[in-house]
Protein backbone atom coordinates (compact mmCIF):
# COMPACT_ATOMS: atom_id res chain seq x y z
CA UNK A 1 0.00 0.00 0.00
CA UNK A 2 3.08 2.26 -0.15
CA UNK A 3 1.95 5.59 -1.60
CA UNK A 4 -1.71 4.54 -1.63
CA UNK A 5 -4.41 7.19 -1.59
CA UNK A 6 -5.68 7.50 1.98
CA UNK A 7 -9.11 8.46 0.62
CA UNK A 8 -9.34 4.93 -0.82
CA UNK A 9 -9.86 3.36 2.59
CA UNK A 10 -12.77 3.69 5.03
CA UNK A 11 -10.64 2.27 7.76
CA UNK A 12 -8.86 4.83 9.94
CA UNK A 13 -6.79 2.26 11.86
CA UNK A 14 -6.10 -1.39 11.17
CA UNK A 15 -4.06 -3.10 13.84
CA UNK A 16 -3.20 -6.75 13.17
CA UNK A 17 -1.26 -9.15 15.39
CA UNK A 18 0.47 -6.38 17.34
CA UNK A 19 2.95 -7.65 19.92
CA UNK A 20 5.16 -5.32 21.95
CA UNK A 21 7.62 -6.32 24.66
CA UNK A 22 9.48 -4.27 27.25
CA UNK A 23 12.19 -6.78 28.16
CA UNK A 24 10.35 -9.79 29.52
CA UNK A 25 7.01 -7.95 29.80
CA UNK A 26 4.60 -8.56 26.93
CA UNK A 27 2.86 -5.20 27.18
CA UNK A 28 0.82 -5.94 24.03
CA UNK A 29 0.27 -9.59 23.31
CA UNK A 30 -1.40 -10.10 19.91
CA UNK A 31 -3.86 -7.27 19.42
CA UNK A 32 -6.24 -7.02 16.44
CA UNK A 33 -8.80 -4.29 15.93
CA UNK A 34 -9.86 -1.73 13.39
CA UNK A 35 -11.32 1.73 13.74
CA UNK A 36 -13.72 2.89 11.04
CA UNK A 37 -13.37 6.39 9.58
CA UNK A 38 -15.43 8.89 11.60
CA UNK A 39 -16.03 6.72 14.65
CA UNK A 40 -15.11 7.32 18.28
CA UNK A 41 -13.31 4.17 19.37
CA UNK A 42 -12.42 3.59 23.01
CA UNK A 43 -9.65 1.41 24.42
CA UNK A 44 -10.73 0.49 27.91
CA UNK A 45 -8.72 -1.45 30.46
CA UNK A 46 -7.09 -1.43 33.88
CA UNK A 47 -3.66 0.08 34.64
CA UNK A 48 -0.97 -1.77 32.74
CA UNK A 49 -3.40 -3.39 30.26
CA UNK A 50 -1.35 -2.19 27.28
CA UNK A 51 -3.51 0.70 26.06
CA UNK A 52 -0.81 3.38 26.00
CA UNK A 53 1.68 1.02 24.37
CA UNK A 54 -0.86 0.23 21.65
CA UNK A 55 -1.60 3.85 20.87
CA UNK A 56 2.07 4.84 20.97
CA UNK A 57 2.71 2.20 18.32
CA UNK A 58 -0.12 3.67 16.22
CA UNK A 59 1.36 7.17 16.55
CA UNK A 60 4.75 5.81 15.29
CA UNK A 61 6.41 6.69 18.64
CA UNK A 62 7.16 3.01 19.29
CA UNK A 63 8.49 0.73 16.55
CA UNK A 64 6.20 -2.05 15.34
CA UNK A 65 8.44 -5.13 15.39
CA UNK A 66 5.70 -7.75 15.35
CA UNK A 67 2.35 -7.25 13.65
CA UNK A 68 1.13 -4.51 11.37
CA UNK A 69 -0.62 -1.17 11.78
CA UNK A 70 -2.10 0.95 9.02
CA UNK A 71 -3.50 4.45 9.44
CA UNK A 72 -5.84 5.35 6.58
CA UNK A 73 -4.05 2.69 4.58
CA UNK A 74 -0.53 3.89 5.39
CA UNK A 75 1.86 1.46 7.06
CA UNK A 76 3.17 3.04 10.29
CA UNK A 77 6.58 1.44 9.82
CA UNK A 78 7.15 2.17 6.15
CA UNK A 79 5.27 5.47 5.87
CA UNK A 80 5.95 7.21 9.17
CA UNK A 81 5.80 10.75 7.84
CA UNK A 82 2.53 10.17 5.97
CA UNK A 83 1.01 8.70 9.13
CA UNK A 84 2.23 11.55 11.33
CA UNK A 85 0.65 14.07 8.96
CA UNK A 86 -2.75 12.47 9.51
CA UNK A 87 -2.53 12.34 13.29
CA UNK A 88 -3.16 14.52 16.27
CA UNK A 89 -1.99 13.08 19.60
CA UNK A 90 -2.80 14.19 23.13
CA UNK A 91 -0.52 12.16 25.43
CA UNK A 92 -1.04 11.59 29.15
CA UNK A 93 2.06 13.63 29.99
CA UNK A 94 1.96 17.39 30.13
CA UNK A 95 2.53 18.81 26.67
CA UNK A 96 1.69 22.47 27.35
CA UNK A 97 4.32 24.95 28.56
CA UNK A 98 3.17 26.86 31.66
CA UNK A 99 5.42 29.83 30.83
CA UNK A 100 3.85 30.43 27.41
CA UNK A 101 0.40 31.84 26.67
CA UNK A 102 -2.32 29.60 25.31
CA UNK A 103 -1.86 31.09 21.84
CA UNK A 104 1.95 30.66 21.97
CA UNK A 105 1.56 27.02 22.96
CA UNK A 106 -0.74 26.28 20.03
CA UNK A 107 1.45 28.29 17.64
CA UNK A 108 4.44 26.18 18.67
CA UNK A 109 2.55 23.05 17.66
CA UNK A 110 1.46 24.68 14.38
CA UNK A 111 5.17 25.15 13.59
CA UNK A 112 6.12 21.63 14.64
CA UNK A 113 3.32 20.19 12.50
CA UNK A 114 4.37 22.34 9.55
CA UNK A 115 1.13 24.27 9.22
CA UNK A 116 1.93 26.66 6.33
CA UNK A 117 3.12 30.02 7.66
CA UNK A 118 0.40 31.98 5.85
CA UNK A 119 -2.34 29.89 7.46
CA UNK A 120 -0.86 29.60 10.93
CA UNK A 121 -2.53 32.54 12.72
CA UNK A 122 -5.97 31.61 11.37
CA UNK A 123 -5.58 27.92 12.19
CA UNK A 124 -4.31 28.70 15.73
CA UNK A 125 -7.29 30.99 16.37
CA UNK A 126 -9.67 28.39 14.98
CA UNK A 127 -8.24 25.64 17.21
CA UNK A 128 -8.43 27.89 20.31
CA UNK A 129 -11.98 28.87 19.40
CA UNK A 130 -12.95 25.20 18.92
CA UNK A 131 -11.95 24.34 22.48
CA UNK A 132 -13.46 27.48 24.01
CA UNK A 133 -10.17 29.19 24.85
CA UNK A 134 -10.33 32.20 22.52
CA UNK A 135 -10.77 34.65 25.39
CA UNK A 136 -8.06 33.11 27.57
CA UNK A 137 -5.59 32.74 24.69
CA UNK A 138 -3.42 35.67 25.85
CA UNK A 139 -2.98 34.31 29.38
CA UNK A 140 -0.05 32.17 30.54
CA UNK A 141 -0.99 28.49 30.49
CA UNK A 142 0.34 28.31 34.08
CA UNK A 143 -2.74 30.28 35.19
CA UNK A 144 -5.20 27.85 33.55
CA UNK A 145 -7.40 25.40 35.45
CA UNK A 146 -6.91 21.66 34.86
CA UNK A 147 -9.82 21.56 32.42
CA UNK A 148 -8.44 24.53 30.48
CA UNK A 149 -4.98 22.88 30.26
CA UNK A 150 -6.58 19.74 28.83
CA UNK A 151 -8.53 21.80 26.29
CA UNK A 152 -5.33 23.68 25.41
CA UNK A 153 -3.65 20.33 24.71
CA UNK A 154 -6.63 19.43 22.57
CA UNK A 155 -6.18 22.67 20.61
CA UNK A 156 -2.48 21.82 20.13
CA UNK A 157 -3.47 18.49 18.60
CA UNK A 158 -6.26 20.01 16.49
CA UNK A 159 -4.18 22.77 14.91
CA UNK A 160 -2.87 20.41 12.22
CA UNK A 161 -6.49 19.46 11.29
CA UNK A 162 -5.85 15.75 11.92
CA UNK A 163 -8.04 13.09 10.34
CA UNK A 164 -7.37 10.87 13.34
CA UNK A 165 -7.16 12.27 16.84
CA UNK A 166 -5.63 10.00 19.49
CA UNK A 167 -6.20 10.87 23.12
CA UNK A 168 -4.64 9.09 26.10
CA UNK A 169 -6.91 9.52 29.12
CA UNK A 170 -8.21 12.93 28.05
CA UNK A 171 -10.24 13.61 31.19
CA UNK A 172 -8.10 12.09 33.94
CA UNK A 173 -7.98 14.31 37.03
CA UNK A 174 -10.75 16.62 35.82
CA UNK A 175 -13.95 17.50 37.65
CA UNK A 176 -17.25 16.33 36.11
CA UNK A 177 -18.03 19.67 34.46
CA UNK A 178 -14.57 19.96 32.90
CA UNK A 179 -14.90 16.34 31.65
CA UNK A 180 -18.20 17.08 29.96
CA UNK A 181 -16.76 20.24 28.41
CA UNK A 182 -13.83 18.33 26.90
CA UNK A 183 -16.21 15.76 25.35
CA UNK A 184 -18.62 18.43 24.12
CA UNK A 185 -15.82 20.33 22.40
CA UNK A 186 -14.58 17.12 20.83
CA UNK A 187 -18.09 16.34 19.63
CA UNK A 188 -18.41 19.75 18.00
CA UNK A 189 -15.09 19.38 16.15
CA UNK A 190 -16.12 15.90 15.02
CA UNK A 191 -19.42 17.00 13.62
CA UNK A 192 -17.73 19.87 11.79
CA UNK A 193 -14.85 17.80 10.35
CA UNK A 194 -15.74 14.08 10.40
CA UNK A 195 -12.52 13.42 12.34
CA UNK A 196 -11.96 9.91 13.74
CA UNK A 197 -11.19 9.65 17.45
CA UNK A 198 -9.27 6.90 19.25
CA UNK A 199 -9.29 7.34 23.00
CA UNK A 200 -8.04 5.41 26.03
CA UNK A 201 -10.02 5.73 29.21
CA UNK A 202 -10.67 4.28 32.64
CA UNK A 203 -14.02 5.99 32.83
CA UNK A 204 -16.81 3.51 32.20
CA UNK A 205 -19.32 6.28 32.21
CA UNK A 206 -17.56 8.26 29.48
CA UNK A 207 -16.87 5.14 27.42
CA UNK A 208 -20.55 4.25 27.56
CA UNK A 209 -21.74 7.71 26.72
CA UNK A 210 -19.28 8.93 24.12
CA UNK A 211 -17.71 5.94 22.33
CA UNK A 212 -19.30 4.26 19.30
CA UNK A 213 -17.30 1.08 19.90
CA UNK A 214 -15.02 -0.20 22.60
CA UNK A 215 -12.20 -2.69 22.93
CA UNK A 216 -11.67 -3.97 26.44
CA UNK A 217 -7.97 -4.73 27.02
CA UNK A 218 -6.52 -6.79 29.81
CA UNK A 219 -2.94 -8.05 30.19
CA UNK A 220 -2.00 -7.05 26.66
CA UNK A 221 -4.98 -8.65 24.92
CA UNK A 222 -8.38 -7.55 23.73
CA UNK A 223 -10.95 -9.49 25.75
CA UNK A 224 -14.11 -8.02 24.27
CA UNK A 225 -14.97 -5.70 21.41
CA UNK A 226 -18.23 -4.08 20.35
CA UNK A 227 -20.61 -1.19 20.89
CA UNK A 228 -21.32 -0.39 24.54
CA UNK A 229 -24.84 -1.76 24.04
CA UNK A 230 -23.50 -5.01 22.48
CA UNK A 231 -21.03 -5.57 25.29
CA UNK A 232 -23.69 -5.05 27.93
CA UNK A 233 -26.28 -7.25 26.26
CA UNK A 234 -23.74 -10.05 25.71
CA UNK A 235 -23.07 -10.07 29.43
CA UNK A 236 -26.80 -10.06 30.19
CA UNK A 237 -27.13 -13.29 28.26
CA UNK A 238 -24.27 -14.92 30.16
CA UNK A 239 -25.26 -13.90 33.67
CA UNK A 240 -28.94 -13.07 33.76
CA UNK A 241 -29.58 -10.88 36.77
CA UNK A 242 -32.47 -8.76 37.94
CA UNK A 243 -30.87 -5.52 36.68
CA UNK A 244 -29.43 -4.89 33.22
CA UNK A 245 -25.62 -5.13 33.00
CA UNK A 246 -23.61 -1.92 33.18
CA UNK A 247 -20.31 -1.38 31.43
CA UNK A 248 -18.64 -1.73 34.82
CA UNK A 249 -20.10 -5.25 35.07
CA UNK A 250 -18.61 -5.96 31.64
CA UNK A 251 -15.26 -4.61 32.81
CA UNK A 252 -15.27 -6.72 35.98
CA UNK A 253 -16.27 -9.78 34.01
CA UNK A 254 -13.30 -9.52 31.64
CA UNK A 255 -10.68 -7.74 33.76
CA UNK A 256 -11.18 -9.03 37.30
CA UNK A 257 -12.66 -7.25 40.24
CA UNK A 258 -11.84 -3.66 39.40
CA UNK A 259 -9.44 -0.94 38.34
CA UNK A 260 -7.19 -1.16 41.37
CA UNK A 261 -7.15 -4.92 41.73
CA UNK A 262 -3.52 -6.05 42.01
CA UNK A 263 -4.27 -9.00 39.72
CA UNK A 264 -4.87 -6.62 36.82
CA UNK A 265 -1.16 -6.28 36.06
CA UNK A 266 -0.70 -2.57 36.83
CA UNK A 267 2.72 -1.79 38.25
CA UNK A 268 4.24 0.97 40.33
CA UNK A 269 5.16 3.03 37.29
CA UNK A 270 1.57 2.84 36.03
CA UNK A 271 0.25 4.31 39.29
CA UNK A 272 3.02 6.89 39.40
CA UNK A 273 2.32 8.05 35.85
CA UNK A 274 -1.42 8.27 36.47
CA UNK A 275 -0.89 10.24 39.67
CA UNK A 276 1.59 12.57 38.03
CA UNK A 277 -0.95 13.34 35.33
CA UNK A 278 -3.78 13.77 37.81
CA UNK A 279 -1.86 16.02 40.19
CA UNK A 280 -0.61 18.38 37.54
CA UNK A 281 -4.16 18.84 36.37
CA UNK A 282 -5.79 19.01 39.81
Ligand SMILES: Nc1ncnc2c1ncn2[C@@H]1O[C@H](COP(=O)(O)OP(=O)(O)OP(=O)(O)O)[C@@H](O)[C@H]1O
Pocket residue numbers: 022025026027028045046047048049050051052053054265266267269270271274
Ligand atom coordinates in the same frame (compact mmCIF):
# COMPACT_ATOMS: atom_id res chain seq x y z
N1 LIG B 1 8.82 2.14 29.20
C1 LIG B 1 8.46 1.00 29.78
N2 LIG B 1 9.39 0.17 30.30
C2 LIG B 1 9.06 -1.01 30.88
N3 LIG B 1 7.78 -1.46 30.97
C3 LIG B 1 6.83 -0.69 30.49
C4 LIG B 1 7.10 0.58 29.86
N4 LIG B 1 5.92 1.12 29.44
C5 LIG B 1 4.97 0.23 29.80
N5 LIG B 1 5.49 -0.85 30.41
C6 LIG B 1 4.74 -2.02 30.92
O1 LIG B 1 3.90 -2.49 29.89
C7 LIG B 1 2.62 -2.86 30.39
C8 LIG B 1 1.55 -2.05 29.66
O2 LIG B 1 1.68 -0.67 29.98
P1 LIG B 1 0.78 0.47 29.31
O3 LIG B 1 1.31 1.80 29.81
O4 LIG B 1 0.69 0.25 27.86
O5 LIG B 1 -0.64 0.17 29.98
P2 LIG B 1 -1.94 1.07 30.05
O6 LIG B 1 -3.07 0.16 29.78
O7 LIG B 1 -1.79 2.25 29.18
O8 LIG B 1 -1.96 1.52 31.59
P3 LIG B 1 -2.45 2.91 32.25
O9 LIG B 1 -3.93 2.82 32.28
O10 LIG B 1 -1.85 2.85 33.62
O11 LIG B 1 -1.93 4.05 31.44
C9 LIG B 1 2.68 -2.62 31.90
O12 LIG B 1 2.98 -3.83 32.53
C10 LIG B 1 3.79 -1.62 32.06
O13 LIG B 1 4.39 -1.72 33.32
